[in-house]
Amino acid sequence: MNKLTAVLFWLTCSLSLKAQITLGSTVDTFGVLAGSTVTSSGPTAVLGNLGVSPGSAVTGFPPGQVIGTIHAADAFAGTAQTQLTTAYNAAAGAPSSATVSGDLGGLTFFPGVYTSSTSLAITGTVTLNALGNPNAQFIFQMGSTLTTAVGSTVVLTNGAQASNVFWQVGSSATLGTSSFFSGNILALVSISLGTGAALQGRALARNGAVTLLSNTINTPAGSGGPPPLATPAPSSLILVTTALLGIAIYQGRKRIFQSFRT
Amino acid sequence: MVLTVAALLACYAPALRGMFEQWRTDEDMSHGFLVPFVILWVIWRERERWRALPAQPNWWGGALLALAAILHFAGALGVGLFAESLAFLISVAGAVLCLGGFSWLRALAFPFILALFMLPKLALVYNQATLPLQLLASRVAAGMLTVAGIGVIREGNILDVGGHRVAVVEACNGIRYLLSLGFMGVVFGYLFDSRSGMWAVRLTLLAAAIPIAIVANAARVAAAGWMPALDSGFPHELSGWLIFVLCLAVLLITRQLLNRMYVLNRS
Numbered sequence: 001m002n003k004l005t006a007v008l009f010w011l012t013c014s015l016s017l018k019a020q021i022t023l024g025s026t027v028d029t030f031g032v033l034a035g036s037t038v039t040s041s042g043p044t045a046v047l048g049n050l051g052v053s054p055g056s057a058v059t060g061f062p063p064g065q066v067i068g069t070i071h072a073a074d075a076f077a078g079t080a081q082t083q084l085t086t087a088y089n090a091a092a093g094a095p096s097s098a099t100v101s102g103d104l105g106g107l108t109f110f111p112g113v114y115t116s117s118t119s120l121a122i123t124g125t126v127t128l129n130a131l132g133n134p135n136a137q138f139i140f141q142m143g144s145t146l147t148t149a150v151g152s153t154v155v156l157t158n159g160a161q162a163s164n165v166f167w168q169v170g171s172s173a174t175l176g177t178s179s180f181f182s183g184n185i186l187a188l189v190s191i192s193l194g195t196g197a198a199l200q201g202r203a204l205a206r207n208g209a210v211t212l213l214s215n216t217i218n219t220p221a222g223s224g225g226p227p228p229l230a231t232p233a234p235s236s237l238i239l240v241t242t243a244l245l246g247i248a249i250y251q252g253r254k255r256i257f258q259s260f261r262t
Numbered sequence: 263m264v265l266t267v268a269a270l271l272a273c274y275a276p277a278l279r280g281m282f283e284q285w286r287t288d289e290d291m292s293h294g295f296l297v298p299f300v301i302l303w304v305i306w307r308e309r310e311r312w313r314a315l316p317a318q319p320n321w322w323g324g325a326l327l328a329l330a331a332i333l334h335f336a337g338a339l340g341v342g343l344f345a346e347s348l349a350f351l352i353s354v355a356g357a358v359l360c361l362g363g364f365s366w367l368r369a370l371a372f373p374f375i376l377a378l379f380m381l382p383k384l385a386l387v388y389n390q391a392t393l394p395l396q397l398l399a400s401r402v403a404a405g406m407l408t409v410a411g412i413g414v415i416r417e418g419n420i421l422d423v424g425g426h427r428v429a430v431v432e433a434c435n436g437i438r439y440l441l442s443l444g445f446m447g448v449v450f451g452y453l454f455d456s457r458s459g460m461w462a463v464r465l466t467l468l469a470a471a472i473p474i475a476i477v478a479n480a481a482r483v484a485a486a487g488w489m490p491a492l493d494s495g496f497p498h499e500l501s502g503w504l505i506f507v508l509c510l511a512v513l514l515i516t517r518q519l520l521n522r523m524y525v526l527n528r529s
Contacts, residue, residue, distance in 0.1 A: 238503065
């Protein structure tokens with residue numbers, strides 16, 4: 001019954017999510033984009049481009065590291081900001097499939113558009129389940145802030161991809177210390193990451209600053225076009241079972257040889 | 263003894279459930295299911311040794327239990343599953359000390375080392391390590407392909423081999439090889455180098471598992487980049503498995519070399 005309800009809910013959400021949101025080929029390359037400043041403290045690592053426009057201030061790199069290019073008030077960052085505005089408006093205008101409020105911690109979401117007229121928070125774990133569809137999109141629209149608690153996590157399951165998750169934030173987003181967040185944060189004002197927070201996605205602020213504190217930002221492949229194939233290793237259960245079986249066979253072989261000799 | 267075990271299980275049921283859940287859902291940690299069985303096997307194998315030890319209850323065990331209780335409380339307040347699971351191990355050590363004393367604790371030291379491999383990931387360390395490991399795997403894999411004369415373009419964690427693109431995502435960062443090979447390094451050390459004074463050999467073997475795992479993971483990624491047939495599905499799983507078997511062989515050869523060096527040194 002629960003499964004049937006979930007499937008019906010997913011169908012409802014999927015039907016309401018008619019248009020797929022894409023970021024644009026320029027903004028896709030950015031892990032961090034701000035409107036005024038990008039400030040980092042500590043050994044932050046950004047995998048992807050880092051940019052600011054129309055502002056130009058970027059501080060904290062080094063010791064922060066950018067595996068990509070820093071674009072400060074150049075034409076590339078300007079184009080990215082234009083594409084961000086388009087994507088932000090598209091995400092904000094997507095027809096809602098469900099209303100949410102308060103704390104999303106402990107909940108599981110299926111592909112769809114979720115709307116909150118005020119702020120949203122995450123304490124603990126939020127699960128985004130794509131039901132096996134790697135192109136499924138999740139859009140969270142909120143009127144004001146997004147705040148995540150210390151150690152909170154956004155988990156992607158069943159084929160969900162960070163590049164297909166959009167958090168459209170009406171004002172500012174704050175990620176808690178040591179939290180793990182997945183998806184593209186599209187904030188109207190600013191984005192702050194707490195100490196040690198990790199982001200599998202993008203921190204994109206239209207008008208304000210992006211503030212980083214010893215964070216890792218891992219930019220996923222673009223939201224448009226097929227993503228490159230991931231190459232995960234076999235599970236550690238398979239690996240250790242293999243090794244233990246090898247030892248058992250080796251030890252058994254020794255005993256058999258010994259019994260033959262005697 | 264039975265009462266102690268029951269009390270520990272009751273007190274730490276949420277932490278144990280959390281560990282079980284992580285083993286079930288996180289493929290980096292799924293070897294956790296096997297660790298308790300290996301521990302039980304080691305205890306059974308050493309049964310004559312620890313049975314012969316006299317029980318000399320020591321009240322320092324109470325201090326360990328108190329420390330574990332504080333850690334457990336901190337974990338319950340939100341510090342996280344790692345703290346609660348560590349508290350469980352410290353509690354077990356405290357209970358052993360209370361019941362049998364330091365001689366029992368020393369006899370069970372190896373199972374405690376093994377038990378560290380079933381602890382959940384420490385999020386703070388894992389989150390900081392995962393991206394550097396991804397980048398390291400990407401860099402080494404790109405280097406391997408270049409040395410082999412295969413043209414590759416690396417953009418961060420993405421390798422482009424003649425238009426065929428593979429991404430070294432979080433699940434490809436090599437943690438699975440590292441944990442699995444580290445665990446097996448400890449087990450090999452226990453099984454094959456158990457003579458006294460061979461701690462250096464065991465520790466070197468454990469340390470050797472780290473570069474072996476990193477290079478092997480990069481080789482796996484390079485293979486997937488080079489041959490599109492190996493980048494997904496069963497062939498990908500099989501190549502990952504075969505490379506791990508090769509790693510075990512390298513670890514065993516390393517152990518043989520270390521052992522010979524040890525014997526030569528002694529003589």
